[in-house]
Amino acid sequence: MKTLAIDTSTYALSIGLADGEILLAEQVTNVKKNHSVRVMPAIESLMKEVDLGPADLEKIVVANGPGSYTGVRIGVTIAKTLGWTLNIPVAAVSSLAALAASAPVTGGLVCPIFDARRGQVFTGLYRLVNGTVQTVIADQNILATAWCKQLLQQEETVLFVGQDSHMHEKAIMEEMGDAAVFAGAAVPYARPAALLALGKKLETDPAEVVPNYARLAEAEAKWIEANEKKAAGRE
Amino acid sequence: MKKDTYIFGIETSCDETAAAIVKNGIEIIASVVSSQIESHKRFGGVVPEIASRHHVEQIITVLNEALEQAGLTFKDMDAIAVTKGPGLVGALLIGVNAAKAIAFAHNLPLIGVHHIAGHIYANRLLEEMKFPLLSLVVSGGHTELVYMEKHGSFKVIGETRDDAAGEAYDKVARTLNLPYPGGPHIDRLAAKGQDAYALPRVRLEEGSYDFSFSGLKSAVINTVHNAEQRGEVIVPENLAASFQASVVEVLTEKTVRAAKEYNVKQVLLSGGVAANKGLRASLETAFSSVKEVQLIIPPLSLCTDNAAMIAAAGTILFEQGKRDGMEMNGHPGLDIEAF
Ligand SMILES: [Zn+2]
Numbered sequence: 204m205k206t207l208a209i210d211t212s213t214y215a216l217s218i219g220l221a222d223g224e225i226l227l228a229e230q231v232t233n234v235k236k237n238h239s240v241r242v243m244p245a246i247e248s249l250m251k252e253v254d255l256g257p258a259d260l261e262k263i264v265v266a267n268g269p270g271s272y273t274g275v276r277i278g279v280t281i282a283k284t285l286g287w288t289l290n291i292p293v294a295a296v297s298s299l300a301a302l303a304a305s306a307p308v309t310g311g312l313v314c315p316i317f318d319a320r321r322g323q324v325f326t327g328l329y330r331l332v333n334g335t336v337q338t339v340i341a342d343q344n345i346l347a348t349a350w351c352k353q354l355l356q357q358e359e360t361v362l363f364v365g366q367d368s369h370m371h372e373k374a375i376m377e378e379m380g381d382a383a384v385f386a387g388a389a390v391p392y393a394r395p396a397a398l399l400a401l402g403k404k405l406e407t408d409p410a411e412v413v414p415n416y417a418r419l420a421e422a423e424a425k426w427i428e429a430n431e432k433k434a435a436g437r438e
Numbered sequence: 439m440k441k442d443t444y445i446f447g448i449e450t451s452c453d454e455t456a457a458a459i460v461k462n463g464i465e466i467i468a469s470v471v472s473s474q475i476e477s478h479k480r481f482g483g484v485v486p487e488i489a490s491r492h493h494v495e496q497i498i499t500v501l502n503e504a505l506e507q508a509g510l511t512f513k514d515m516d517a518i519a520v521t522k523g524p525g526l527v528g529a530l531l532i533g534v535n536a537a538k539a540i541a542f543a544h545n546l547p548l549i550g551v552h553h554i555a556g557h558i559y560a561n562r563l564l565e566e567m568k569f570p571l572l573s574l575v576v577s578g579g580h581t582e583l584v585y586m587e588k589h590g591s592f593k594v595i596g597e598t599r600d601d602a603a604g605e606a607y608d609k610v611a612r613t614l615n616l617p618y619p620g621g622p623h624i625d626r627l628a629a630k631g632q633d634a635y636a637l638p639r640v641r642l643e644e645g646s647y648d649f650s651f652s653g654l655k656s657a658v659i660n661t662v663h664n665a666e667q668r669g670e671v672i673v674p675e676n677l678a679a680s681f682q683a684s685v686v687e688v689l690t691e692k693t694v695r696a697a698k699e700y701n702v703k704q705v706l707l708s709g710g711v712a713a714n715k716g717l718r719a720s721l722e723t724a725f726s727s728v729k730e731v732q733l734i735i736p737p738l739s740l741c742t743d744n745a746a747m748i749a750a751a752g753t754i755l756f757e758q759g760k761r762d763g764m765e766m767n768g769h770p771g772l773d774i775e776a777f
Contacts, residue, residue, distance in 0.1 A: 243765075257545075272490070284497070413494065
């Protein structure tokens with residue numbers, strides 16, 4: 204099964220191509236440049252490089268967040284449009300799970316980190332078991348310090364991965380001490396191969412694929428808050 | 439025999455997700471518009487992040503419906519046309535990237551279209567263009583007089599220096615406690631009222647085709663404020679009528695003057711505010727005595743944002759050989775004279 208994988212949920216632009224168990228190509232560029240301009244040319248040239256045309260594709264795997272809102276939407280839009288118009292399934296994979304699965308370990312707890320500004324992170328907790336990834340705590344948007352308190356309850360060492368994790372290293376070390384280990388530069392972003400592997404068992408109708416933002420739009424959150432206050436005032 | 443040209447159009451620049459198929463630049467084969475207005479009403483205006491979220495959710499349903507309406511596939515299409523600007527950048531990117539994916543999948547030419555060029559070309563779905571022509575473009579974000587010497591050539595001879603007419607409508611509507619979007623409410627109230635409040639007509643310097651509506655908007659707010667202080671009751675119908683009379687009078691006068699000076703054969707009304715009954719009636723009256731100029735006013739469905747207009751404008755660009763590459767981006771401030 205010829206599969207294309209796309210991850211644009213962080214600064215890294217990741218494209219992967221596989222034919223069944225064979226990984227044909229992986230391309231990652233890790234620069235702060237405009238995804239909208241670069242993704243389609245990157246897909247086009249990488250597919251050409253391995254002699255694949257759009258009609259050869261049998262499946263698309265996409266990282267559907269959390270991460271940069273705009274970045275996630277670009278990847279999801281391309282994936283679902285390609286899937287729909289080529290009449291092939293799309294697999295939506297957590298961007299954080301793909302990062303966790305990229306850790307060079309075969310077991311233990313792995314915590315992927317994307318910075319979410321103002322001391323917050325997009326994160327989740329995963330356990331690697333014999334090369335598979337299991338969700339321990341679901342993806343969420345949370346203050347790094349509050350998240351560490353949850354991780355401590357696991358009473359186990361946690362491996363932090365992702366290039367944003369160093370931004371929160373100090374706060375995490377203060378909360379967790381020896382229970383926190385950092386992969387550092389070894390695992391800066393998700394490998395397209397990890398995304399391809401995670402997408403293998405998933406399939407969604409392309410029209411149904413949507414981003415997981417793990418956070419309400421700011422205007423929506425404020426609107427809900429204002430309505431709750433109004434409701435509370437009536438009681 | 440010349441082969442028919444089918445262009446697939448996509449529009450996501452603001453709060454409508456739209457797709458359409460147009461034949462030979464003049465005939466709508468399919469047109470689908472999914473409006474988000476209900477979702478944005480609670481915020482009193484379009485929230486960009488929420489607009490982008492709706493677009494990515496709706497896009498495939500809308501694209502699919504356009505093909506189904508037409509009973510065609512992308513194999514029948516000659517090119518994909520998409521709005522590349524101006525507009526909300528996050529919203530534009532959904533349409534742009536969907537268009538790129540389709541163009542790549544089916545090896546079709548990709549054509550980026552200017553949103554206002556689309557609004558102007560909506561008129562060609564009604565009546566063939568005769569050059570030179572003048573278009574009065576009035577929408578939520580634009581108030582412009584655009585001169586066209588030939589297909590695909592746009593010269594802005596006048597534009598707003600502050601608020602667009604549509605923005606002034608929304609702000610005045612808020613002052614009168616009318617719900618968003620305010621334009622239709624003002625138009626409806628104005629039809630029932632009299633031009634009883636002496637509001638200014640801002641014509642700017644002699645000979646200018648530019649517009650300014652912020653002074654008028656302030657005059658409305660002051661009128662309401664002063665009445666409150668004096669304990670007087672404002673008659674909303676009359677204030678709406680006075681405001682609309684000022685806007686419509688200035689728009690009509692400048693359009694008629696430009697039409698004569700530039701010796702145009704046609705005047706096309708374009709953009710969402712073109713749905714305004716007061717403006718339509720005023721232009722019709724004014725041009726009824728200018729026999730050499732044909733006035734075209736599109737039906738409401740073609741005034742507001744849609745993708746048929748993008749496909750119509752895209753057809754001309756396609757015929758002129760204009761193409762965009764896979765690196766095409768969304769341009770929130772795209773210039774119509776340079777695109
Ligand atoms: Zn518009």
